[in-house]
Amino acid sequence: MKKIEIDDELYHYIASNTQSIGENATQILRRLLNLSPVSASNKEQNTRIKEAKLDVKPDVITKIEDNTESKTTDIGPADVFNVLNKEELAMQKGVVGRFLFILSALHRTHKNRFSKVLEVKGKHRIYFAMSKEALLDSGSSMNPKNIPESEYWVMTNSNTTRKKLMLHEVAILLDYNETQAETLRDFL
Structure with a gap:
């Protein structure tokens, strides 16, 4: 697995699309891009690499809908x-x-x-x-x-x-x- 750097706006977008507590960035992106989930053989490899979990609560997530422009100067009360x-x-x-x-x-x-x-x-x-x-x-x-x-x-x-x-x-x-x-x- 490779590491990438992303800007704050992209991080907020990924985090705002979390559907369950503990869902990691790879799982969120795979779902958003309509890619298949990680296979069982890849899971073993993934356990050796510590991924940053997006620690959010589903009841306080503000979703950013697809096909809308996001103004990130003030994201919204739940996004902290x-x-x-x-x-x-x-x-x-x-x-x-x-x-x-x-x-x-x-x-x-x-x-x-x-x-x-x-x-x-x-x-x-x-x-x-x-x-x-x-x-x-x-x-x-x-x-x-x-x-x-x-x-x-x-x-x-x-x-x-x-x-x-x-x-x-x-x-x-x-x-x-x-x-x-x-x-x-x-x-x-």
Whole structure:
């Protein structure tokens, strides 16, 4: 089996066509291209090669219909679950690493609306800003961190419960339903 690199738009398309939990990219593409499933003799060979599973939940998948153009600037509320990879998430260093990883996935999925995170605030300080200095100016002990692959910064010097509340609020602002927001929060 060969490895190939694909861009984010293609990855999202493949992931959005997942029909069952644990279905891998090869199975999805074979189905979409009307090719026969992998034969039993090929399965033995495939077990030696670790394939990345598309870890998505069927009830939160947004399908992209054939013959339609996809505008990928803002994919849709359910698609962050297609972007989040539980194995990569587990490899992040501590709660702060997972927190930043989830926020980065939300940013990639919702670039056009991610500025809504700036509305998430505490009583006396802001949690998100466009610069490190803005966070530092709003309070002491902020420990600001850049959200990877974005221009946004987040306060990370809070307990895990506060970070979960922040993730939940961000998810709601980005139009996730309560169940999806709780699922996202529990990834932390």
